[in-house]
Amino acid sequence: MRTVLLGAPGSGKGTQGAVLSEKYNIPQVSTGDLLRAAVAAGSELGKKAKSAMDAGALVSDEIVIGLIRERISQDDAKQGYILDGFPRNIAQAEALDTMLTALNQPLQGVVLLDVAFEELLQRLTGRRTCKDCGAIYNIHLSPSKVAGHCDACNGDLLQRADDNEDTIGNRLNVYIEQTSPLIGYYESQGKLHSIAGIGDVNDITDAITNIFDTI
Numbered sequence: 001m002r003t004v005l006l007g008a009p010g011s012g013k014g015t016q017g018a019v020l021s022e023k024y025n026i027p028q029v030s031t032g033d034l035l036r037a038a039v040a041a042g043s044e045l046g047k048k049a050k051s052a053m054d055a056g057a058l059v060s061d062e063i064v065i066g067l068i069r070e071r072i073s074q075d076d077a078k079q080g081y082i083l084d085g086f087p088r089n090i091a092q093a094e095a096l097d098t099m100l101t102a103l104n105q106p107l108q109g110v111v112l113l114d115v116a117f118e119e120l121l122q123r124l125t126g127r128r129t130c131k132d133c134g135a136i137y138n139i140h141l142s143p144s145k146v147a148g149h150c151d152a153c154n155g156d157l158l159q160r161a162d163d164n165e166d167t168i169g170n171r172l173n174v175y176i177e178q179t180s181p182l183i184g185y186y187e188s189q190g191k192l193h194s195i196a197g198i199g200d201v202n203d204i205t206d207a208i209t210n211i212f213d214t215i
């Protein structure tokens with residue numbers, strides 16, 4: 001099942017992608033995670049990406065398209081994948097379509113997680129991620145049982161470098177200007193399914209599952 005989770009920063013793509021990846025036994029492919037890993041490893045690619053990421057801007061299309069091409073050609077992606085944070089502009093969506101058409105494996109569905117901007121701000125400023133297992137918490141909305149530590153593995157909870165107010169504003173603008181045109185792009189392909197990304201996390205998972213099961 002070849003799918004995309006589309007939505008603004010903080011809309012829940014990462015949280016839902018992780019649950020759905022387990023449920024359908026297909027990888028969640030997050031360009032943000034791949035880029036953060038490259039930055040942490042200090043690779044050439046990471047060095048090129050870092051300044052754009054720190055500013056909340058988009059990393060070059062060439063870099064992220066290359067990452068996706070390599071990742072989805074791996075064995076564990078043969079049965080499909082959930083793309084999270086890619087594509088982020090029309091050029092990336094076109095490149096993905098070209099890549100998948102050549103493989104005769106087009107995308108099957110795109111789920112838009114629709115969340116109001118006021119809610120996104122609260123989610124992003126309060127977000128904390130486990131440095132060991134990647135579990136996501138929110139100090140305002142869904143705190144861990146012991147402050148600063150992961151419920152699942154007791155790892156330290158860290159705030160992402162780009163989850164500060166200045167960068168968040170820029171990331172939301174980038175979403176409006178560059179990413180939201182993808183809604184029309186996928187709508188015109190008949191692939192867009194829109195759901196409200198608010199309320200209980202399990203209910204949102206159920207709503208996405210209902211869509212995934214029909215595509």
Ligand code: AMP
Nearest residue numbers: 031032052053057058059064085086088
């Ligand atoms: P995310 O974890 O998806 O919020 O991504 C964090 C940051 O990584 C973004 O603010 C961008 O700087 C960069 N990034 C992630 N995915 C992409 C993409 N598809 N295109 C360009 N930049 C990206």
